[in-house]
Amino acid sequence: MADESKDIYFVQGIPVPDTPLPGKEPEAWQETNVVGKRLPRVDAYERVSGSAVYPSDVHLPNMLHGAILRCPHPHARVRNVDTSAASRMPGVRAVIRGTTPEADLVWKKDAAGEMRLFDPHCRFEGEEVAAVAAETPYQARDAINAIRVDYEVLPFVADERRALQAGSPPVHSKGNLSKSDTYERGDVTRGFAAAEVVLEESYRTECELHTPLEPHGCVASWEGRSLTVWESTQGVYAVQSRVAEVLKLPLARVRVIGHYMGGGFGSKLEAGKYTVIAALLARQSARPVKLLLTREETYLAVGNRPPCNMTLKAGVKRDGTLTALEFTCLATGGASPAGGTSLVDWLIRDLYTCPNVRTTLTDVFTNAGPARAFRAPGHPQGAWALEQMMDALAEAVGMDPVRLRLKNMAAFSQAREGNPAYTSTGFRKCLEQGAAAFGWEKARRETGAQAARGHMRRGVGMAGCLWVAGGGRPPSTVIVKLFSDGSVNLNMGASDLGTGTKTVMAMVVAEELGIKPEAIQIENADTGTTQYATPSGGSKTVPTEAPAVRNAAVQVKQKLMEMAAAALKTDVSELAYQGREIVSRRDASKRIAVKDLDALKRQGVVVGVGYRGPNPKNKVVNPFGAQFCEVEVNTKTGELKILRFVAAHDSGRVMNRLTYDNQVFGGITMGIGLAMTEARILDAGQTGKMVNRNWHDYKLPTALDVPADITSLPIGPADAEANNTGAKGLGEPVTIPTAAAVANAVCHATGLRITQTPINPLQLVQRLAERRKEG
Amino acid sequence: MPRKNPTTGPDGLTRRGFLTSMGTGAIGVAASADLFAAGKEAVDPQVMPAGRTSKVVLRINGETHVVLAEPRWTLLYVLREVIGLTGAKPGCERGECGACTVLIDGVARYACLTLAAEAQGSEVTTLEGLMDGETLGPVQTAFAEADAFQCGYCTPGQIMAVEGLLRTNPNPSAEEIRRGASGNLCRCGAYKHIFEAAHRAAELKRGK
Numbered sequence: 001m002a003d004e005s006k007d008i009y010f011v012q013g014i015p016v017p018d019t020p021l022p023g024k025e026p027e028a029w030q031e032t033n034v035v036g037k038r039l040p041r042v043d044a045y046e047r048v049s050g051s052a053v054y055p056s057d058v059h060l061p062n063m064l065h066g067a068i069l070r071c072p073h074p075h076a077r078v079r080n081v082d083t084s085a086a087s088r089m090p091g092v093r094a095v096i097r098g099t100t101p102e103a104d105l106v107w108k109k110d111a112a113g114e115m116r117l118f119d120p121h122c123r124f125e126g127e128e129v130a131a132v133a134a135e136t137p138y139q140a141r142d143a144i145n146a147i148r149v150d151y152e153v154l155p156f157v158a159d160e161r162r163a164l165q166a167g168s169p170p171v172h173s174k175g176n177l178s179k180s181d182t183y184e185r186g187d188v189t190r191g192f193a194a195a196e197v198v199l200e201e202s203y204r205t206e207c208e209l210h211t212p213l214e215p216h217g218c219v220a221s222w223e224g225r226s227l228t229v230w231e232s233t234q235g236v237y238a239v240q241s242r243v244a245e246v247l248k249l250p251l252a253r254v255r256v257i258g259h260y261m262g263g264g265f266g267s268k269l270e271a272g273k274y275t276v277i278a279a280l281l282a283r284q285s286a287r288p289v290k291l292l293l294t295r296e297e298t299y300l301a302v303g304n305r306p307p308c309n310m311t312l313k314a315g316v317k318r319d320g321t322l323t324a325l326e327f328t329c330l331a332t333g334g335a336s337p338a339g340g341t342s343l344v345d346w347l348i349r350d351l352y353t354c355p356n357v358r359t360t361l362t363d364v365f366t367n368a369g370p371a372r373a374f375r376a377p378g379h380p381q382g383a384w385a386l387e388q389m390m391d392a393l394a395e396a397v398g399m400d401p402v403r404l405r406l407k408n409m410a411a412f413s414q415a416r417e418g419n420p421a422y423t424s425t426g427f428r429k430c431l432e433q434g435a436a437a438f439g440w441e442k443a444r445r446e447t448g449a450q451a452a453r454g455h456m457r458r459g460v461g462m463a464g465c466l467w468v469a470g471g472g473r474p475p476s477t478v479i480v481k482l483f484s485d486g487s488v489n490l491n492m493g494a495s496d497l498g499t500g501t502k503t504v505m506a507m508v509v510a511e512e513l514g515i516k517p518e519a520i521q522i523e524n525a526d527t528g529t530t531q532y533a534t535p536s537g538g539s540k541t542v543p544t545e546a547p548a549v550r551n552a553a554v555q556v557k558q559k560l561m562e563m564a565a566a567a568l569k570t571d572v573s574e575l576a577y578q579g580r581e582i583v584s585r586r587d588a589s590k591r592i593a594v595k596d597l598d599a600l601k602r603q604g605v606v607v608g609v610g611y612r613g614p615n616p617k618n619k620v621v622n623p624f625g626a627q628f629c630e631v632e633v634n635t636k637t638g639e640l641k642i643l644r645f646v647a648a649h650d651s652g653r654v655m656n657r658l659t660y661d662n663q664v665f666g667g668i669t670m671g672i673g674l675a676m677t678e679a680r681i682l683d684a685g686q687t688g689k690m691v692n693r694n695w696h697d698y699k700l701p702t703a704l705d706v707p708a709d710i711t712s713l714p715i716g717p718a719d720a721e722a723n724n725t726g727a728k729g730l731g732e733p734v735t736i737p738t739a740a741a742v743a744n745a746v747c748h749a750t751g752l753r754i755t756q757t758p759i760n761p762l763q764l765v766q767r768l769a770e771r772r773k774e775g
Numbered sequence: 776m777p778r779k780n781p782t783t784g785p786d787g788l789t790r791r792g793f794l795t796s797m798g799t800g801a802i803g804v805a806a807s808a809d810l811f812a813a814g815k816e817a818v819d820p821q822v823m824p825a826g827r828t829s830k831v832v833l834r835i836n837g838e839t840h841v842v843l844a845e846p847r848w849t850l851l852y853v854l855r856e857v858i859g860l861t862g863a864k865p866g867c868e869r870g871e872c873g874a875c876t877v878l879i880d881g882v883a884r885y886a887c888l889t890l891a892a893e894a895q896g897s898e899v900t901t902l903e904g905l906m907d908g909e910t911l912g913p914v915q916t917a918f919a920e921a922d923a924f925q926c927g928y929c930t931p932g933q934i935m936a937v938e939g940l941l942r943t944n945p946n947p948s949a950e951e952i953r954r955g956a957s958g959n960l961c962r963c964g965a966y967k968h969i970f971e972a973a974h975r976a977a978e979l980k981r982g983k
Contacts, residue, residue: 040919040920040922041919041922044918044919044920044922045911045919047919047924047927047930048911048915048916048918048919048924048927048930048934049862049902049903049906049911049915050860050861050862050901050902050903050931052927053861054861054864054928056861056864056865057855057861057864059855059856059859059861089825090825090826091825091826136845136848136852136856137852137856138825138845138847138848138852139825139826142825210962211962212926212928212962213864213866213872213874213926213928213929213960213961213962213963214864214866214926214928215865215866260927261926262864262926262927262928262929263925263926263928263962263963265962292865294868295866295867295868295869295871295872497925497926498924498925498926498927498928498963499925500922500925658922659922661968662922662925662965662968663925665964665965665966665967665968666925666963666964666965667964668964669961669964669966670962670964694867694869694871695867695871695872695960696871700960700962701964701966702957702960702966703953703954703956703957703959703961703966703969703970704953704954704957706964706966706967708949708953708967708970710967
């Protein structure tokens with residue numbers, strides 16, 4: 001991996017400015033009054049009352065509704081677009097297509113070449129062909145249906161396993177190989193020669209789609225030459241930079257607002273064409289335009305977790321020592337260079353001590369929707385292979401799976417240059433304490449295929465993980481303003497995806513300034529009024545923003561102390577900040593309430609500016625985790641029920657125990673989706689089209705699919721070296737080991753090693769029947 | 776290969792015929808509700824021109840709203856874009872996710888699968904209708920306290936589903952809560968906290 005700070009996916013392709021150094025940072029908290037407690041969200045009222053305004057809810061006077069016509073073929077060339085009938089239809093106020101002069105724009109340039117906003121060469125089903133705006137969304141849809149397009153339908157390749165075969169239609173003129181990467185350390189041949197057991201297995205994870213509940217989209221409105229966009233996004237600055245670039249506008253004339261957003265999971269880290277299209281429709285009609293994608297469009301065109309075809313060969317000694325790992329992955333980012341194999345091998349390279357490792361990644365083009373980062377890119381797929389292999393190795397050498405993992409603990413990051421140490425690693429504790437909380441050894445003995453009677457079989461399984469990022473880093477600038485009445489305004493650029501970012505930041509301010517979190521008004525995610533922030537993603541939002549928030553709050557506190565020292569005619573070093581009051585340590589009668597500070601009254605407001613300081617040099621900040629689960633398999637019907645989960649995660653300091661647990665439960669739920677229910681299905685043989693582009697046919701886990709019995713077990717302590725809050729990332733590691741843990745539990749219950757997702761009744765019944773035939 | 780005839784179902788209806796009769800049925804509902812505005816041109820009852828609106832009277836959260844709506848407009852669209860009640864959310868607009876759940880005569884329904892015209896004569900309750908002035912209702916309070924959401928976009932629908940459940944079953948078991956919540960998707964995966972909130976809401980409603 002090259003320079004991680006520049007290459008990591010959540011800042012790819014966007015400008016990232018530097019942040020000034022913060023100067024001396026506060027010491028780590030010893031005890032906390034607010035941070036770490038169970039605090040309902042500061043915006044809970046807005047979210048449960050219906051008063052939170054999501055981009056979907058924005059309603060402007062004279063607003064029109066936009067809709068996009070998308071290519072129905074996986075591969076086609078647009079010969080002609082006839083919009084004449086559409087533009088005459090009732091309510092239609094704007095129509096644009098590739099030949100409309102103001103819409104004839106370059107969308108992006110990448111390794112595959114230049115892509116236009118309405119590109120005449122459509123390389124996946126769902127590429128944008130034309131768009132309209134009308135008085136109602138119904139009229140807009142009518143007009144879309146009235147547009148006549150002459151397509152030259154081209155041969156396609158929808159299955160990545162065939163993309164490199166001779167005769168496969170090329171997605172791009174240079175061929176279907178997007179990228180190939182190799183990584184090597186040590187000598188795997190010697191490593192396998194030194195092994196006493198060598199196993200090899202193939203694995204596949206199906207393509208997953210993000211489908212956040214709020215569809216992608218925005219409301220776009222012009223005032224003169226300035227554009228304002230209310231966008232459902234993880235990063236307002238990422239959207240601003242792309243929209244300004246494509247429309248050739250100064251950054252200052254593009255304001256992007258994203259106060260609330262209904263989920264992203266990586267698919268809203270970047271801008272989409274829809275925002276530029278909405279802006280163009282709004283310009284042509286001189287009216288604001290709301291353009292929210294339909295659910296079907298979100299399946300086709302705004303990202304996915306790539307399908308991965310993996311092989312893993314592993315060598316181990318009888319005592320459990322890993323000697324070699326050799327891994328391959330063939331995957332596709334779809335029709336664009338979109339990181340089809342990004343980070344899939346990271347766990348193989350870095351989770352366990354192994355001197356000899358070789359990985360080969362092949363990313364190919366297919367005529368399918370481009371991938372986008374999806375919660376812990378690459379990691380759940382890699383864990384699916386590695387963590388099932390670890391269980392198979394454990395069985396082969398007669399070791400407990402937890403013990404085999406403990407035997408191969410990594411003391412430092414082997415995959416990074418110079419083998420830097422981790423600032424903290426709680427992996428051992430996650431395994432040991434997680435196993436204890438789960439009752440692992442007893443459950444392992446009492447369940448499982450051997451002990452089972454009848455057709456209902458129980459089993460337990462586990463898997464471990466780390467997450468390549470999650471340390472946070474500059475830049476971040478945060479402003480805290482304390483008004484003369486003691487109320488506080490917190491201004492930061494970061495979006496709150498629903499992870500509870502705003503609440504955690506309010507808790508940090510409350511901790512430092514001794515005020516109630518609800519006294520803090522938060523202004524965030526608005527390029528017009530808040531400071532630059534990188535998109536919220538990579539499990540880096542809390543460890544990036546919270547230290548800057550703390551620095552800003554500490555600066556406010558310092559200024560108040562200086563005011564108090566002047567008022568009390570004493571030295572700052574003598575004073576203690578007690579929230580409401582500032583008190584002399586030597587003479588308790590010398591005290592003054594913050595609100596009574598004359599200097600504060602005169603000034604009206606005290607402003608603190610906090611910057612995110614650099615991470616420790618030559619060290620790596622990563623979260624770790626281990627999950628344990630118990631399942632029940634009906635061997636007659638193939639039904640799989642998950643009975644319970646224990647999730648032990650080392651993410652440093654717990655900032656808010658309530659939202660922390662919620663993240664853990666959510667990560668497990670999403671992991672259950674990968675394991676059991678989710679798979680994009682393309683009609684690769686005949687039409688190349690996606691056949692399950694809705695939530696009926698592409699099934700998310702529902703309330704009936706997740707266990708109520710999930711235990712979240714935070715593994716401490718705070719990471720004092722990572723940053724001034726001690727927090728590491730949480731949102732992504734919690735979904736990495738889940739699917740592999742389920743597969744291991746199914747194997748324990750049935751003796752069947754299921755190497756392909758999803759483990760649904762269809763697959764299980766088939767595998768159980770095959771085994772009965774084999775007798 | 777010879778083309779097959781359309782399959783005929785056990786009741787003698789072809790699939791195409793069934794769809795046609797469905798379509799006529801929907802127009803029939805609209806016509807019986809006197810939705811056609813009086814116009815000079817003769818209107819083919821089989822073909823509704825787009826853009827033709829007519830009066831629809833809706834009872835929402837105890838108030839009467841008279842709106843002009845096309846017969847094809849859903850209750851969800853009228854609630855959000857005409858009346859301005861944006862609590863109910865569009866997630867799929869085809870009856871899959873439940874983000875648009877409202878109560879119709881006390882029963883949880885998907886507003887995206889209900890035409891505005893169909894809701895005439897019924898009492899519609901939206902998320903906003905659970906408020907007592909600016910004070911949260913018991914289910915809303917329970918959701919806030921239990922942190923029964925993450926992004927909050929599915930939350931209005933989840934709350935209405937639990938409200939609907941508790942109106943028919945004030946003391947649901949854990950399994951009944953899971954079933955009651957199973958028509959509403961939460962991609963953030965806050966189900967465990969939703970179960971806890973539903974349990975707590977039942978207690979709050981019973982005055983505990």
